[in-house]
Amino acid sequence: MSEADTTKRDYRDTVFLPKTDFPMKAGLPQKEPGIAARWEAERLYEQLRDARRGRPKFMYHDGPPYANGDMHIGHALNHTIKDMVCRTQNLLGKDAPYVPGWDCHGLPIEWKVEEQYRKAKKNKDEVPLLEFRAECRAYAQHWVDVQRGQLKRLGVMADWDNPYLTMQPESEATIVAELLKFAESGQLYRGAKPVMWSPVEKTALAEAEVEYEDIISTQIDVAFEITQSPIPELVGAHAVIWTTTPWTIPVNQALAYGPDIEYVLLSVTADTVGVGAKGDRRVNEVLAAAGLPFHTNASSKFLVAKELATAFADRLNKAAKALDYGEVGPPSLQEYIDPWVERDASIAGSKLAGTIARHPMHHLGGFFAEPRPFLPGDFVTTDSGTGLVHMAPDHGEDDFDLCKAHGLNPKFAVEGDGKYREDWGWLGGQGSVINPKFNAPDGPICADLREAGALLAASADYKHSYPHSWRSKAKVIYRCTPQWFVPMDKPLAHLPAISLAEQRWENEGGDDTIDEEATAGSPTLREIALAEIERVQFTPEKGRNRIGSMVSGRPDWVLSRQRAWGVPITLFVNRQTGDYLVDPEVNAAIVAAVRAEGMDAWTPDTAHRFLAGKYDAAEWEPVSDILDVWFDSGCSHAYVLEDKERWPDLSWPADIYVEGSDQHRGWFQSSLLESCATRGRAPYDRILTHGFTMDAKGMKMSKSLGNTIDPIKVMETFGADIIRLWALSVDFTEDHRIGDEILKGVADQYRKLRNTFRYLLGALDGFDFDTEAVGYAEMPELERYVLARLAQLDATVRASIDTYDFNEYVRALIEFCNEDLSAFYFDIRKDRLYCDDPAGIERRATRTVLDVLFQALVRYAAPVLVFTAEEVWATRFPDRGSVHLLEMHPLPGEFANEALVARYAALLALRERVTEAVEPLRREKVVRSSLEAEVTVPADAVPEGFSDETLAELFITATVRRGDGDEVTVTRTQDHKCGRCWRLLPEVAEDGDLCARCADVIEGVLA
Known part of the structure; x- marks a missing residue:
């Protein structure tokens, strides 16, 4: 026999292997900026708004971060969650716009500008007011632009060209208008009460601006x-x-x-x-x-x-x-x-x-x-x-209340810088009182x-x-100073005369559980706020008690601050009586001026112009204080959701507010109080809160400890999709962790998801659904089982969107791709995809299911892996627009089959036993793969309706037989291997010969 006669043909060129240009190596840091630039050039956000216009509304309102530094890992988590909220609602087909915002006033920015002054040995008090404000505005605008670019890089899809800023004249005018609503309804008073005071920053602080150490x-x-x-x-x-x-x-x-x-x-x-x-x-x-x-x-x-x-x-x-x-x-x-x-x-x-x-x-x-x-x-x-x-009484709330009740009034002995005033009889001019040495x-x-x-x-x-300012890190004191307050317990007669019980009934349709007698007459701000806290939904639920306990025990709301960079308290006070002017005509003129000129319309030197021709300016003193920035942001629902001219797609109230749990005492609460006082209800229907990001050991991140994670560097190393996958994989409702090893684990999960899409793209190469798809009734049972599992995943995804359980959303997606597909379905159906006749109904059925899986999974992944999903979609459909314009349509009802899932669950348990039994023979090299194994399984362990041939196909073994014993046994088959599909079958005479199926394909398709 010649050498040519003894050499078997190599059939590898006859196998239908997957083909795709989609690379296994992601290269996210290099690819993502280009994708983001394309979105911006194509105005993807506007495309989505046009596509969803007229659909049911979902109203998200963004809480404004301070514009005073680079994005940190907390920002990255926060904005990823916000983006996920809006993207998933858009995925469901709703109109869910996302207008981002920034908090630009107040001490955080003023403090930074003053730091620059101190470095330059410049005295802030010697700088003209308008010049100082201009520097603060420029500083804030710089960081707005920086953070906006960083959030775009993170993949957040929002109306970046038209954000709201608290320092925009339109915003400032509405803030002033909201303040004047309080004034006109008698909800403001000026009083001397002890408030949290920072001697270093020389201003009153809100509780949200204080941290304890x-x-x-x-x-x-x-x-x-x-x-x-x-x-x-x-x-x-x-x-x-x-x-x-x-x-x-x-x-x-x-x-x-x-x-x-x-x-x-x-x-x-x-x-x-x-x-x-x-x-x-x-x-x-x-x-x-x-x-x-x-x-x-x-x-x-x-x-x-x-x-x-x-x-x-x-x-x-x-x-x-x-x-x-x-x-x-x-x-x-x-x-x-x-x-x-x-x-x-x-x-x-x-x-x-x-x-x-x-x-x-x-x-x-x-x-x-x-x-x-x-x-x-x-x-x-x-x-x-x-x-x-x-x-x-100057320095304690209990002290103040008790002494006032007995006719003892504050003495104002301690100045704003923490020193006793010069004329004080003991230690006059000395201090500072927060100095430990003192x-x-x-x-x-x-x-x-x-x-x-x-x-x-x-x-x-x-x-x-002890309380400290979270900006200067210096100790604060309680200090009694004249401030402007909103009373928590004064009846709000200007609101509709409706009982709290009726209000809850109308808002919620729930049971009347509020004591009518206790709430007779006009409710107080505290009562309305507490009733709204009961109505609003909280995720997680514990947020209700957190904000409820704060509101139930909080003192009157201090609105005034003794600084320069902020919306002015646009009030005139009578020099004789101490009463403030209430004149709707004057107030309207002030609002109009601020809308035209911004906050610079009101200064101690120019404010009197609003009194011209109507009041004697000598009798009225303009207030020089500014508003607490929490009032600024607490009014954001008014100047964003209600501004139809700037944002016609928005409406009031919001379906949801999303922030960290610290905002129960910050933005959530100031928004609640402001809206309840002016509109009689909360500006939101749900609050979603997340915990704080700790390092890998569970310690609070600190620059001094060197344990911070810079999201910008993470994006440069791993890519934005890795940060997003991490943020949505952790249980963000609690404090959570991040670190190098954690990120490496997330990157590994990402690679598995990417390979799932790569396999789908390769296996679907050239597939035309219109001409090749197979109907559900014609599909083999395994395909129908996979579709049943997809229906279960779809239900989990939708439920997770409804409950904002994004951790479960991502977990279910990853498990389905890894366990149901990669480790099971893909593994089993490789033989059919690679070796069956392309025109055969069974191979077409498999590709039909793969197409259904692709269409579903790319949608599920899109809100999470925003860049990768776009890359996946464009690889297969380069001319069909962005993946982020797609909707998640309901799956056909016939896919759902709980009985089939249950039957396969029993089979999967038996499959796992077979795999465990084969593995020792593989390690000992008795068999090189499960294809060489002849398996005997307990007959009573096999679910009804599976033939031995089907079992061998599902277990990827040579044969399967049923035995009377309780154990799974494995031996090496004596059959020969097909030279094309590598299956070991009785019909193959010698290793390298073809099985009947492969011979038919070679003869009919590849001849």
Whole structure:
């Protein structure tokens, strides 16, 4: 026999392998910018609006980030979720526009401009107001442009050419108009209340601008001598207060006690000292010099809460022990304080009414010589301290309320920079009050109290949580200043006279569960807001309690800020009465001017023009404060959703607001309050919140720790689609993690999804649905099963869109591609695709299913992998426009087949057992692949209706037989391999010969 006779033909050129130009290597960092540029050139967003116009509306309203820096990973997650919300609604066929916005006013930007001034050694106060505002505006516009470019790069599809900015004249005019609605309806008042104040930034802060950090403070115990009391034995004793803010002692006006607390007198007398004769004089000198009452010449009693007496005694002992006694050494301390003993009966707090003390610095005269009354305070507890609280109405909310109720008014002793005013009788011109050295045990406050014999104990060792400005990171204080407020508990008579119960019934169609009697008459802002919180949907649900608890307990809304860059409070105040002007004609002129000129229409020097011809300007003072930026953004629903001229596709109210969970005290709340006060309901029907992004170890990201992830660098390394896949894969409703290893895992998931599309594109090469598709009834059962699983995926995707469970959306998509397709269907049907007759109905059925899968999966993936889905779609249909214009149409009802899915679930369990049984033989090289395996399976494990031949096809084995045993057994087949399809079949005489199917294809198709 010649060599030619013994050589078998190579049939590889006769196999119908997949063909596609779609590369396995993504190269996203290089491709994505080009795709984004094409979208912009083709005005894809406008195309989508045109395509969806007239469809059911879905109204998303964007919360404005500050325009003061590059996009960080939190921004990337936030905007990916927002984009997903709008894209999925558009995918469902709704008209879901996305108008982005930026918050451009306020301290974050003003602070940055001032930083530039400080670097240039330039004094901000010497810069003309309009010039300073112009610099702030330019700074904000720069970062708007930067962030806009970065968000485009992330693949966010929005109306980027027409965003809303809080500094646009149209926005500023509407903000002013909304403020004047409050004024005209009597919802504004000017009052002096303690507010969060930043001495560094010299302005009031909103709660949302404050963060809490642990600090170490000085704690002091201070004695106030009691001068009058209905309890005779208290006269001459000392009431002891404990505080961690020594700087508030110079502004003390009263002492608060708990009416239900039991108090005792602690005796410290010469009889209880017990100091030995050898050390008497030296010890007494040290104790006396320290102002402590432990020396033999002293005799004193201290009033403290019975429950806190031991802790107070411990602090006294610790203070005495810390003194320098020289060679004598400290005395025995156990006998120094006569513990509250049975002979000193407890004193009921309620009996302290009428008691008066004097300030430790009473010798300074004036304010300090005034009596300090004992006042009953329900807020006084025995959790810590002494059970007596010193009251400084300038610097505490409880202090202010209690003192005001008893005729004690603030003194405004502390200036905006944190120093006592120059004319203050004690420490005038000194500070800053937030300086630890100023408050230290050896600082000026403690030194003066010690000299006055009133400082009983002082130590810089008290750890606690304390508020800080999240911009300057400096400590803030409560400071009483004149501010503009919106009352939370004043009846809103200007709103329609409708009960809260009826309002809920109309809005929600739910049960009447609100107490009609409790809400009779006009509701208050707090009542309306709380009713709306009950109506609005929350994702996750816990957000309802979070914002509800904040609104139920929040103080009146402080609107004013003492800065320059912001929308002015456009009010005139009568110099004689203090009332503000309410004149709709003047107000209309102000709004018109701001709309034409922006915020510069109102300055202290130009505001009087609005009074011309109607009021005497000398009688009216223009307000120089600006509005809290939360009011700016809280009005955004008005100047965006209601502005039909700028955005005709928008409407009020919004279906959803989407932000981080911190916005329950920020934008969500300011929007709620503003809208409820002016419109009687929330501007949204649902709130979706996400948690914060932590590093891979679950730690908060910080530049100082070096654990931040820069999304811009991630896009340069991996691509924007990887960030998007990460953001939508995590459970973003909770705090979540990111890191290099996490991103590598996401990139691996991405590669699997990409390969799924690559396989589909290759297998569908040349497929024409109109001429080649096979009807559902003609399809083999496996194809119908895959379509049934697709129907289940479709239902999961739609449910996930409805509930905004994007984590489940992505998980279901990935699992379907990996498990149902790559590891199962694709693996089984490769043989048919590669080797069957192209005209055969079974191969056509497979390609029909692949086409259905492609059309569905590319749509499901489009909101997540926005660039990759576009690349996939354009590879197959380069002339059919963008994938992002497609809709997700309902699948044919016949696809759904739960019974078929259940039957295949049993088969898949058996298939897994077969795979596990084959694997050891593969490792031992008894078989090289499962195609060489003859398998025997338990007969009772095979679902009804599957032939042995079908089982072999589904298990990708040579043969399958049914046995009586319980185990799966595997042996190597003795059959020969077909030279074309590589199946081992009895009909193949020798390795390399053709099976009957392949011979027919070679003869009929490839001859």
